[in-house]
Amino acid sequence: xxxxxxxxxxxxxxxxxxxxxxxxxxxxxxxxxxxxxxxxxxxxxxxxxxxxxxxxxxxxxxxxxxxxxxxxxxxxxxxxxxxxxxxxxxxxxxxxxxxxxxxxxxxxxxxxxxxxxxxxxxxxxxxxxxxxxxxxxxxxxxxxxxxxxxxxxxxxxxxxxxxxxxxxxxxxxxxxxxxxxxxxxxxxxxxxxxxxxxxxxxxxxxxxxxxxxxxxxxxxxxxxxxxxxxxxxxxxxxxxxxxxxxxxxxxxxxxxxxxxxxxxxxxxxxxxxxxxxxxxxxxxxxxxxxxxxxxxxxxxxxxxxxxxxxxxxxxxxxxxxxxx
Amino acid sequence: xxxxxxxxxxxxxxxxxxxxxxxxxxxxxxxxxxxxxxxxxxxxxxxxxxxxxxxxxxxxxxxxxxxxxxxxxxxxxxxxxxxxxxxxxxxxxxxxxxxxxxxxxxxxxxxxxxxxxxxxxxxxxxxxxxxxxxxxxxxxxxxxxxxxxxxxxxxxxxxxxxxxxxxxxxxxxxxxxxxxxxxxxxxxxxxxxxxxxxxxxxxxxxxxxxxxxxxxxxxxxxxxxxxxxxxxxxxxxxxxxxxxxxxxxxxxxxxxxxxxxxxxxxxxxx
Amino acid sequence: xxxxxxxxxxxxxxxxxxxxxxxxxxxxxxxxxxxxxxxxxxxxxxxxxxxxxxxxxxxxxxxxxxxxxxxxxxxxxxxxxxxxxxxxxxxxxxxxxxxxxxxxxxxxxxxxxxxxxxxxxxxxxxxxxxxxxxxxxxxxxxxxxxxxxxxxxxxxxxxxxxxxxxxxxxxxxxxxxxxxxxxxxxxxxxxxxxxxxxxxxxxxxxxxxxxxxxxxxxxxxxxxxxxxxxxxxxxxxxxxxxxxxxxxxxxxxxxxxxxxxxxxxxxxx
Numbered sequence: 001x002x003x004x005x006x007x008x009x010x011x012x013x014x015x016x017x018x019x020x021x022x023x024x025x026x027x028x029x030x031x032x033x034x035x036x037x038x039x040x041x042x043x044x045x046x047x048x049x050x051x052x053x054x055x056x057x058x059x060x061x062x063x064x065x066x067x068x069x070x071x072x073x074x075x076x077x078x079x080x081x082x083x084x085x086x087x088x089x090x091x092x093x094x095x096x097x098x099x100x101x102x103x104x105x106x107x108x109x110x111x112x113x114x115x116x117x118x119x120x121x122x123x124x125x126x127x128x129x130x131x132x133x134x135x136x137x138x139x140x141x142x143x144x145x146x147x148x149x150x151x152x153x154x155x156x157x158x159x160x161x162x163x164x165x166x167x168x169x170x171x172x173x174x175x176x177x178x179x180x181x182x183x184x185x186x187x188x189x190x191x192x193x194x195x196x197x198x199x200x201x202x203x204x205x206x207x208x209x210x211x212x213x214x215x216x217x218x219x220x221x222x223x224x225x226x227x228x229x230x231x232x233x234x235x236x237x238x239x240x241x242x243x244x245x246x247x248x249x250x251x252x253x254x255x256x257x258x259x260x261x262x263x264x265x266x267x268x269x270x271x272x273x274x275x276x277x278x279x280x281x282x283x284x285x286x287x288x289x290x291x292x293x294x295x296x297x298x299x300x301x302x303x304x305x306x307x308x309x310x311x312x313x314x315x316x317x318x319x320x321x322x323x324x
Numbered sequence: 325x326x327x328x329x330x331x332x333x334x335x336x337x338x339x340x341x342x343x344x345x346x347x348x349x350x351x352x353x354x355x356x357x358x359x360x361x362x363x364x365x366x367x368x369x370x371x372x373x374x375x376x377x378x379x380x381x382x383x384x385x386x387x388x389x390x391x392x393x394x395x396x397x398x399x400x401x402x403x404x405x406x407x408x409x410x411x412x413x414x415x416x417x418x419x420x421x422x423x424x425x426x427x428x429x430x431x432x433x434x435x436x437x438x439x440x441x442x443x444x445x446x447x448x449x450x451x452x453x454x455x456x457x458x459x460x461x462x463x464x465x466x467x468x469x470x471x472x473x474x475x476x477x478x479x480x481x482x483x484x485x486x487x488x489x490x491x492x493x494x495x496x497x498x499x500x501x502x503x504x505x506x507x508x509x510x511x512x513x514x515x516x517x518x519x520x521x522x523x524x525x526x527x528x529x530x531x532x533x534x535x536x537x538x539x540x541x542x543x544x545x546x547x548x549x550x551x552x553x554x555x556x557x558x559x560x561x562x563x564x565x566x567x568x569x570x571x572x573x574x575x576x577x578x579x580x581x582x583x584x585x586x587x588x589x590x591x592x593x594x
Numbered sequence: 595x596x597x598x599x600x601x602x603x604x605x606x607x608x609x610x611x612x613x614x615x616x617x618x619x620x621x622x623x624x625x626x627x628x629x630x631x632x633x634x635x636x637x638x639x640x641x642x643x644x645x646x647x648x649x650x651x652x653x654x655x656x657x658x659x660x661x662x663x664x665x666x667x668x669x670x671x672x673x674x675x676x677x678x679x680x681x682x683x684x685x686x687x688x689x690x691x692x693x694x695x696x697x698x699x700x701x702x703x704x705x706x707x708x709x710x711x712x713x714x715x716x717x718x719x720x721x722x723x724x725x726x727x728x729x730x731x732x733x734x735x736x737x738x739x740x741x742x743x744x745x746x747x748x749x750x751x752x753x754x755x756x757x758x759x760x761x762x763x764x765x766x767x768x769x770x771x772x773x774x775x776x777x778x779x780x781x782x783x784x785x786x787x788x789x790x791x792x793x794x795x796x797x798x799x800x801x802x803x804x805x806x807x808x809x810x811x812x813x814x815x816x817x818x819x820x821x822x823x824x825x826x827x828x829x830x831x832x833x834x835x836x837x838x839x840x841x842x843x844x845x846x847x848x849x850x851x852x853x854x855x856x857x858x859x860x861x862x863x
Contacts, residue, residue: 373797374791376797377648377649500618525636
């Protein structure tokens with residue numbers, strides 16, 4: 001069991017850089033060496049007990065950062081401290097204090113019953129028996145593992161498997177868990193269960209969570225703070241509300257008109273897509289409201305149905321980057 | 325010491341789980357074991373057919389070659405059992421399993437080695453035991469305590485040498501993604517050549533398997549000792565007794581090569 | 595039939611490109627071939643230290659065998675994914691998609707196999723044999739006719755090998771444990787094709803018998819023609835046997851595929 005220190009921060013990055021040498025085809029036979037800056041000066045500090053969302057488009061440097069934090073990759077420059085340790089030099093010691101869950105990959109033993117996987121982890125992490133039993137009982141309870149504890153992992157549904165992976169990552173009472181797309185592919189009910197569980201664990205045990213996700217609802221429910229990266233550096237580090245206020249100005253009004261026609265011309269909005277009688281109108285929240293817009297459209301054509309789309313996090317990120 | 329014991333315990337648990345999963349389909353497991361035993365006997369069949377045509381090979385009789393074959397097969401069978409799954413190591417890197425290994429609190433080599441344990445591979449060792457026993461009955465050996473102990477010792481050292489070579493060469497997967505077949509030349513090829521007296525191979529090849537990739541110490545030198553054969557190659561007699569040292573050296577080199585390869589992987593990226 | 599040939603060509607190209615995409619693997623495989631060729635060559639040299647002629651081969655013939663066996667084994671795919679890929683598609687049910695297409699499955703797989711064989715002939719078999727011929731004193735036929743017969747025989751060997759692989763894969767329709775069957779098939783075919791040891795070395799009558807089997811047609815037959823020691827002293831006999839086996843096994847393959855398809859349909863595949 002790791003000694004609790006009196007550090008304040010769980011994760012510290014200071015001007016971290018990561019460079020890869022990539023061989024790219026240049027012509028028929030030759031290969032050129034190119035240097036790619038996957039991470040180009042990232043700095044942030046995460047306090048113990050917080051749940052932070054980590055976002056960015058694919059290729060932004062997200063997974064590279066997480067790999068450096070968990071000890072998989074060694075940075076090209078800068079300073080990293082996780083749980084007070086240097087991941088590149090103290091990989092094994094750090095591994096005892098962290099938990100990792102990959103949404104797309106199975107870490108549990110494929111053909112063993114879930115319970116057996118947990119037993120193996122108990123020995124791997126040297127979890128004291130009473131602590132192990134208490135944790136297992138608690139997690140089984142909250143995540144309803146009971147019915148499938150003895151089922152081989154390969155026979156579990158995605159939702160059941162994810163619940164198993166989450167349990168596996170927390171059995172040894174880590175200080176920090178790194179979650180990479182934990183709710184991907186899950187149905188609404190399962191997603192909610194996962195989010196509730198994480199919130200509960202954070203509240204109950206003060207586990208620090210770094211959550212990499214594309215799911216806006218994950219972030220809304222769990223994260224007080226959001227770090228957004230693009231092209232290898234941090235482009236936003238702050239609260240979600242503030243982010244939406246500053247950049248999430250655009251919404252989309254989707255109207256189903258009675259019949260197909262040319263793009264509607266309405267002040268304060270622009271048509272971004274037409275599909276038969278359906279049109280997508282983008283508008284800025286601070287310029288007009290959905291109600292005003294609807295009235296304006298109704299004045300021009302008959303509306304059969306309408307819906308409002310929130311701005312996707314991808315849009316926000318792109319917006320931030322465009323704003324420089 | 326406590327660390328080593330703890331690792332051993334975890335190893336037993338990990339491979340035990342794999343073994344149990346394999347034994348779940350009892351009939352299939354038996355069938356696979358029979359299958360590998362048969363395949364292993366192909367090399368034996370080749371040797372027997374050769375000796376059907378000639379009385380000696382490199383001035384070794386069929387029983388003497390069978391001794392080589394037996395020792396090499398038992399060693400290789402167990403090495404294959406322990407680390408044979410390294411043939412699929414590139415897959416572990418490609419699908420991210422190795423990254424997952426780096427997030428666990430155990431040495432990476434340990435986890436890779438403990439990741440599988442294919443019971444069926446021991447078929448080669450089984451037929452090796454049978455051949456060895458038959459060979460010993462046919463040979464006129466001047467048994468001393470040393471010679472009796474030399475056989476199991478040769479097998480143990482043989483396992484370490486084969487496994488060490490396998491591990492060291494498998495690290496090529498960190499550098500060149502699809503070239504893993506290169507390893508086969510020295511693992512399966514290494515076993516193939518260990519079945520024959522080194523005297524028949526060209527000078528450069530002998531030098532390679534004695535001084536560089538020391539596969540010659542698996543069966544040839546121990547056999548020289550057990551058979552009390554004069555060495556036709558003019559090599560120092562001491563070489564007959566140094567298999568344990570060679571095994572330790574191979575283990576150290578393999579560990580070094582692995583550590584270096586992982587360091588490169590962690591710096592160069594996925 | 596022009597469309598048919600066009601498709602054959604495209605599929606052959608695909609089969610070629612699939613292997614051309616992994617030069618690292620080709621290089622590694624080539625190295626391994628050469629290494630095993632060396633070991634076999636040395637072993638045979640030791641044999642010929644004792645005798646001048648074995649099974650009709652002299653030492654130069656035997657060395658030619660060592661290098662040809664390694665070379666041809668890549669062309670006729672003695673190992674490789676083609677022993678199980680189709681079976682895996684049968685097991686997973688993906689075969690239904692293949693069967694629904696308006697393309698003859700056996701023919702399309704054969705075209706791809708030809709593409710593969712061409713790539714491996716050029717980039718593995720040829721360089722490896724050239725190396726062996728340079729380092730060792732192997733038989734090199736002076737007679738162009740023998741080279742021609744050899745070339746024809748290699749093509750027929752590929753045909754027989756394909757037909758055998760196709761048939762073995764189809765076993766997956768009926769067998770629960772395909773893996774075990776595949777291993778058994780590999781064992782038998784390796785031993786009886788002459789990959790492990792020349793079939794001519796087999797004792798007495800056994801040698802004659804195994805050389806008439808389809809496995810011998812996959813590897814031993816072209817080698818025999820190359821060194822000029824065909825079964826029964828007749829090149830025509832060898833080529834005839836190869837052709838006969840190719841035809842019989844291809845037709846058998848089609849019949850077995852029909853039976854398998856019927857089974858699939860009945861099961862609601």
